[in-house]
Amino acid sequence: xxxxxxxxxxxxxxxxxxxxxxxxxxxxxxxxxxxxxxxxxxxxxxxxxxxxxxxxxxxxxxxxxxxxxxxxxxxxxxxxxxxxxxxxxxxxxxxxxxxxxxxxxxxxxxxxxxxxxxxxxxxxxxxxxxxxxxxxxxxxxxxxxxxxxxxxxxxxxxxxxxxxxxxxxxxxxxxxxxxxxxxxxxxxxxxxxxxxxxxxxxxxxxxxxxxxxxxxxxxxxxxxxxxxxxxxxxxxxxxxxxxxxxxxxxxxxxxxxxxxxxxxxxxx
Amino acid sequence: xxxxxxxxxxxxxxxxxxxxxxxxxxxxxxxxxxxxxxxxxxxxxxxxxxxxxxxxxxxxxxxxxxxxxxxxxxxxxxxxxxxxxxxxxxxxxxxxxxxxxxxxxxxxxxxxxxxxxxxxxxxxxxxxxxxxxxxxxxxxxxxxxxxxxxxxxxxxxxxxxxxxxxxxxxxxxxxxxxxxxxxxxxxxxxxxxxxxxxxxxxxxxxxxxxxxxxxxxxxxxxx
Numbered sequence: 149x150x151x152x153x154x155x156x157x158x159x160x161x162x163x164x165x166x167x168x169x170x171x172x173x174x175x176x177x178x179x180x181x182x183x184x185x186x187x188x189x190x191x192x193x194x195x196x197x198x199x200x201x202x203x204x205x206x207x208x209x210x211x212x213x214x215x216x217x218x219x220x221x222x223x224x225x226x227x228x229x230x231x232x233x234x235x236x237x238x239x240x241x242x243x244x245x246x247x248x249x250x251x252x253x254x255x256x257x258x259x260x261x262x263x264x265x266x267x268x269x270x271x272x273x274x275x276x277x278x279x280x281x282x283x284x285x286x287x288x289x290x291x292x293x294x295x296x297x298x299x300x301x302x303x304x305x306x307x308x309x310x311x312x313x314x315x316x317x318x319x320x321x322x323x324x325x326x327x328x329x330x331x332x333x334x335x336x337x338x339x340x341x342x343x344x345x346x347x348x349x350x351x352x353x354x355x356x357x358x359x360x361x362x363x364x365x366x367x368x369x370x371x372x373x374x375x376x377x378x379x380x381x382x383x384x385x386x387x388x389x390x391x392x393x394x395x396x397x398x399x400x401x402x403x404x405x406x407x408x409x410x411x412x413x414x415x416x
Numbered sequence: 417x418x419x420x421x422x423x424x425x426x427x428x429x430x431x432x433x434x435x436x437x438x439x440x441x442x443x444x445x446x447x448x449x450x451x452x453x454x455x456x457x458x459x460x461x462x463x464x465x466x467x468x469x470x471x472x473x474x475x476x477x478x479x480x481x482x483x484x485x486x487x488x489x490x491x492x493x494x495x496x497x498x499x500x501x502x503x504x505x506x507x508x509x510x511x512x513x514x515x516x517x518x519x520x521x522x523x524x525x526x527x528x529x530x531x532x533x534x535x536x537x538x539x540x541x542x543x544x545x546x547x548x549x550x551x552x553x554x555x556x557x558x559x560x561x562x563x564x565x566x567x568x569x570x571x572x573x574x575x576x577x578x579x580x581x582x583x584x585x586x587x588x589x590x591x592x593x594x595x596x597x598x599x600x601x602x603x604x605x606x607x608x609x610x611x612x613x614x615x616x617x618x619x620x621x622x623x624x625x626x627x628x629x630x631x632x633x634x635x636x637x638x639x
Contacts, residue, residue: 150504157492157500164491164527223489231483232497232543234465236476238504415466 150238151246158220158250167216168254171208175262178204179269194274198289201266205259205297210329212258213304217251218325221308222318230416244408248309255301263294292384299396304329306400310407313414339363417441417462417479417551417582422471424457424606431457432468433606444573444583446593446614448625449603450633455586456484458603459553462584479551482544486536486560490529494519494539497528498546505547513542518568533560541569545576552576554585558592570595590629594622604632 162168178201186196224230224247233243267290304325311324341347342359351359377384384392417439424432432454439445447455460466461473463481488497498510514524517538528536537560544552554573558566573596577583587593593600595617602610602625609632614621 153500153503157496160496161489161491227487228483228485229487229489231463231465231481231487232489232501232540234463235480235501235504236478413467416460 150242151249154233154238154243154246155250155253158247159253162216162220162251162254163257165216168212168258171212171216171258172261174204175208175258176265178262179265179273182266183269183273193277197270197274198293201262201290202293202297205262205293208258208262209255209297209301212255213301213308214322214325214329217305217308218312218322219318220251221247221312222321225312225416226317228416234416240412241408244309244404244411248305248404251305252302255305256298259294259298263290266290296392299393303396303399303403304332306403306407310403310410313407313411336363417476417584418472418474419458419461420472422458422461422468422473424454424461424466424468431606432461435471435607437601437608439582439584440599441582442577442580443598444577444585444596446597446600447584447586447603448588448590448593448600448629450629453603453633454606455603456555459555459584459586462553476551478549479553480544480547480549481553482540482555482557484555484559486533486540488528488531488536488539488543491527493525493527494531494535494542495524497539498542501543501546507547509546513545516545516572517542518565534562534565537561538565541572545572548576548579549581551582552584554583554587556587557585558587558589566592590622590625591619594618594625600625602628602632 181204182197182200185200186193189196224233230243234240267287270287270290307328308321308325311321311328315321315324339359339362342351343356343363348356418437420436422432422435423430431452435454435458437458447458449455457466459481461468462476463479464473465481494514495510498513502508502510502513514521519535519538519542523531523535528539531539537557541557544554557573558569561569570592573583573585577596583596585593585596594614597614600612600614601608602612610628612621612625612628
């Protein structure tokens with residue numbers, strides 16, 4: 149159970165990082181930004197408020213994983229800080245699990261700060277407005293946003309652990325992680341568009357099946373559709389929620405397990 | 417601590433070539449060699465950080481490495497890092513260790529990014545001593561330390577050796593090796609070419625070692 153100790157240390161390490169403190173400050177100030185932007189609109193104030201929080205949740209997560217997590221793991225392996233950790237009885241498996249769970253804990257902390265500050269901001273700002281201006285805002289929208297955002301980036305975290313296990317440096321790890329993020333943002337909507345009835349009617353049947361198959365198999369790491377749906381009052385059923393969570397946990401576990409298998413065999 | 421017929425190459429570069437070495441328990445062993453002789457790779461193989469292509473390595477449970485450069489997480493304080501290392505080794509001697517390596521008390525709770533190289537080296541030494549390891553591998557342990565620091569650390573390592581810890585020290589500083597070690601193994605081109613027993617720990621023996629190192633580092637020595 150050495151990984152628990154490393155997870156605990158990782159929590160401290162990221163907590164004391166200046167970039168993380170900046171992200172926490174931004175999370176705390178997000179309601180102010182949301183209030184400022186939503187007050188520019190006559191109606192739909194509630195929708196804009198939730199939209200701004202959703203955008204900030206994405207932004208904070210991207211900065212957290214690209215600049216903090218990738219840098220932390222790259223420094224560990226390529227600046228050889230890992231030598232300090234890989235002293236018996238700490239195994240490579242313990243190191244990987246400990247780091248992963250420590251990062252997850254810090255990410256949860258960041259999202260909780262964002263959630264609490266946003267809920268508080270909404271309570272102070274939107275509660276005093278009439279239903280017309282609130283445009284259907286409900287307090288649980290923000291909770292759902294943070295929940296879906298969390299699972300989306302858990303898959304990305306698994307992917308980062310996979311890349312770090314074989315990459316040769318910080319730049320390479322960052323490049324592949326960014327490529328994965330961009331791929332997951334761009335590719336699924338393009339494939340979805342290709343399957344629209346208008347496009348499909350002129351497409352050969354085997355191509356349609358092929359596109360459908362790719363669409364089903366590739367990671368749907370983009371949470372923008374869901375957050376947009378929530379912000380606009382769309383309800384997400386239990387089955388969809390379960391599938392979304394299961395998909396992201398599965399991708400995270402697969403990438404993590406592959407990464408660990410490679411990491412156990414690599415020269416450090 | 418033992419390796420038998422170990423080979424390691426990086427692409428076409430043979431770094432360790434059929435190397436066999438047996439380190440007697442309770443003694444201090446030195447590794448001496450020119451740059452690229454294979455010392456650091458041998459140490460990494462012993463620690464399980466690098467996997468050999470061939471050969472047998474006796475894996476050890478109670479072995480600790482003091483790396484060549486002081487690799488420490490810069491956002492943590494020395495106290496936090498040492499507390500973590502002690503918790504992994506199931507000991508509670510954080511303050512004793514910090515005092516042993518003479519890290520000033522006012523810097524214990526400061527992030528290590530504000531430390532000088534010497535201070536980082538001191539905390540690295542403290543980390544390697546957490547849990548009183550049975551086998552201790554020191555890769556250039558004196559780098560970054562001033563003359564007083566070097567003398568103090570040599571005394572500290574000598575004390576640890578007397579307590580029964582087997583030490584393997586890799587260094588370019590021949591005088592440090594002679595002062596601490598009982599046997600010094602000279603390496604060249606991935607092989608141990610000569611093992612010299614140190615009896616008197618004297619300057620005369622340091623001169624002999626330097627001469628032997630120069631000989632084995634010359635281009636035609638291996639012929």
